[in-house]
Amino acid sequence: MDRLFLTSLEGGSYSCKHCHAHLALAQDIISRDFYCRHGAAYLLKKVVDCKKT
Template identity: 45%
Template sequence: MGRIFVVDLEGRTYKCKFCKTHLALADDLVSRASFLLLVGELAAFHCRRGKAYLFNNAVNITFGPHEERMMLSGTHTVADIFCCYCGQIVGWKYETAHENSQKYKEGKFVLERGRIIDGADSEFYIDTRPTLSDTEDV
């Protein structure tokens, strides 16, 4: 196996919980305000292992194969994403949304909250007040 090259991000970052490799910038987190504008309602992403968050970009990842996945919001073509350093699964990337109302997700990344930490090495928590849920990957 060859040498692994990783990108070090500057600013507030979110890292792999297992090896601390940078995965995303806080600036790439899809904010609640823009999410509300996109879907017209407050929703949260969920996965098999708990809450997850939508990002515009992610780095230091590798992709699994594309697969069709039925989620509560409809059928999507997705690829699981893995930390390039330790190989742990950290989320998925939306490749294609088959429903017009879900097209805003295409090309975006979902990182699972339980598998990332913030730059201060503490657990990553965003407003955890109860909300409506667009439960994903059930």
């Protein structure tokens, strides 16, 4: 069974719109003009609280 460890980020951060877990700091944004197959997205240098699936 996997354990869930959440990191709390200080300052301006981005979080999941569903569970509100912190994902990345505003300073970690590389580009806001990034697109993936699901549409517009942010390209980030570093993220936290993400599990590989």
